[in-house]
Each structure stands twice: as C-alpha cells, then as structure tokens.
Amino acid sequence: GAGVSQSPSNKVTEKGKDVELRCDPISGHTALYWYRQRLGQGLEFLIYFQGNSAPDKSGLPSDRFSAERTGESVSTLTIQRTQQEDSAVYLCASSLASWASGNTIYFGEGSWLTVV
Amino acid sequence: GESVGLHLPTLSVQEGDNSIINCAYSNSASDYFIWYKQESGKGPQFIIDIRSNMDKRQGQRVTVLLNKTVKHLSLQIAATQPGDSAVYFCAENMAGGYNKLIFGAGTRLAVHP
Numbered sequence: 639g640a641g642v643s644q645s646p647s648n649k650v651t652e653k654g655k656d657v658e659l660r661c662d663p664i665s666g667h668t669a670l671y672w673y674r675q676r677l678g679q680g681l682e683f684l685i686y687f688q689g690n691s692a693p694d695k696s697g698l699p700s701d702r703f704s705a706e707r708t709g710e711s712v713s714t715l716t717i718q719r720t721q722q723e724d725s726a727v728y729l730c731a732s733s734l735a736s737w738a739s740g741n742t743i744y745f746g747e748g749s750w751l752t753v754v
Numbered sequence: 755g756e757s758v759g760l761h762l763p764t765l766s767v768q769e770g771d772n773s774i775i776n777c778a779y780s781n782s783a784s785d786y787f788i789w790y791k792q793e794s795g796k797g798p799q800f801i802i803d804i805r806s807n808m809d810k811r812q813g814q815r816v817t818v819l820l821n822k823t824v825k826h827l828s829l830q831i832a833a834t835q836p837g838d839s840a841v842y843f844c845a846e847n848m849a850g851g852y853n854k855l856i857f858g859a860g861t862r863l864a865v866h867p
Contacts (some may be wrong), residue, residue: 673857680843680857680858680860681845682857683854683856683857686854694854729798731797742788742800743800743855744800745798745799746797747796747797748796748797
C-alpha cells in the first residue's frame with residue numbers, strides 16, 4: 639500500500655478484555671516497529687521485527703503484551719487483560735531493511751485504545 | 755538509561771518568524787538523527803534527518819543542525835506558517851545497524867497570526 643495502515647483506528651474496551659491491533663506495513667519494508675504514545679508524551683518503543691530474525695521484544699512493558707508478524711507483512715499487537723494504564727495510541731511503523739542505519743521509518747496513523 | 759530530551763516543552767511564535775526547536779541527546783554512540791512532526795490525531799511525519807558525519811542539512815524551509823561536541827540537535831523552520839503548528843520530536847538512532855529510534859518527549863510549536 640501507499641502507507642502504513644493500522645486498524646482499528648479507535649478502540650474502546652472494558653478493563654480485563656483482550657484487544658488486537660493490526661498493522662499493514664508499506665510494501666517491501668522488511669522492518670516493522672510498534673510504539674506506544676500516552677497522551678501528551680513521547681513515543682515509547684515496544685517491539686521490532688526484521689525479516690525472519692528473532693524480534694526485539696525489549697520494550698514490551700509486561701507479559702500481557704505480545705506481537706506477531708507473518709513473514710514480512712502484517713503484524714498484530716495483542717494486549718491481554720487490558721488495564722486502564724494501557725490507554726494510549728499504539729503506533730506502527732515500517733522501514734526498509736534496518737541493517738543500513740538511516741532508512742527512514744514511516745509511521746501509520748495509530749490505533750487509539752481507551753480502556754474503561 | 756540514555757535518552758533524548760528537549761529543552762522547551764512549548765514554543766510560541768508569530769506567523770512569518772523563524773522557529774528554532776532544540777534537542778539534547780546523551781548517547782554519544784548515536785549516528786543518525788531524525789526530526790518528526792506530529793499533528794493532532796495523526797502519526798509522526800518525517801521532516802528531515804542528518805547523519806553524525808554532517809553538521810548541517812537543509813530541506814524545504816527547514817534546517818537541522820547537529821553539534822556533536824555538546825550533543826545538541828536543533829530544527830530551524832523558516833517563515834513559520836500556521837500549518838507548522840504541531841508537536842515536534844527529535845529521535846536518535848544508535849550505531850550498529852539497527853534502526854531503533856529513541857524519541858524525546860516532544861516540543862509543541864504554536865504559531866500565532
């Protein structure tokens with residue numbers, strides 16, 4: 639596609655429910671990233687995928703968070719047993735292969751999650 | 755841990771004036787820096803980048819300056835327009851071939867007519 643596509647754009651869920659957020663990266667981009675942005679704050683790195691390499695999960699805040707990626711395409715971020723503190727915008731980004739530092743990272747519009 | 759920070763949380767300027775947004779970084783190993791613009795309700799949009807082997811890079815109405823001696827990065831916007839109103843983030847990428855960005859907290863730019 640022309641850009642990084644995320645769905646849903648908005649999600650309101652009850653505390654304790656599980657949610658899945660989807661990301662379609664730019665075609666041909668092998669690197670995919672998830673970031674979290676709380677209201678009025680900067681971006682917090684969550685997880686990174688690069689091709690078939692093991693993902694870098696160092697930013698996931700707890701074991702309630704997980705992410706998968708099918709090959710070099712779609713990724714799903716799953717939050718289990720959601721808490722109110724999980725309310726944030728979840729941003730997905732993609733770039734060309736990251737072994738060459740400096741490949742521009744392009745962001746989607748984000749999935750706005752509200753836990754009530 | 756090391757992180758990128760910003761000096762000013764909010765910057766107010768008059769339309770037509772030049773804007774300067776500053777950023778301090780603490781990781782001397784970073785070799786690539788990016789400025790992003792984020793409008794309300796949207797994802798970050800790439801503005802301009804610079805590698806550590808450069809001191810200055812110019813784009814359309816924007817200039818990024820890098821001072822590695824004091825680990826300082828700045829974004830200059832010429833003839834600021836109302837459409838420039840947004841939150842601006844600087845980000846650094848540590849050397850090592852991994853495109854993992856560390857973002858600062860952001861500076862809000864408010865352009866007044």
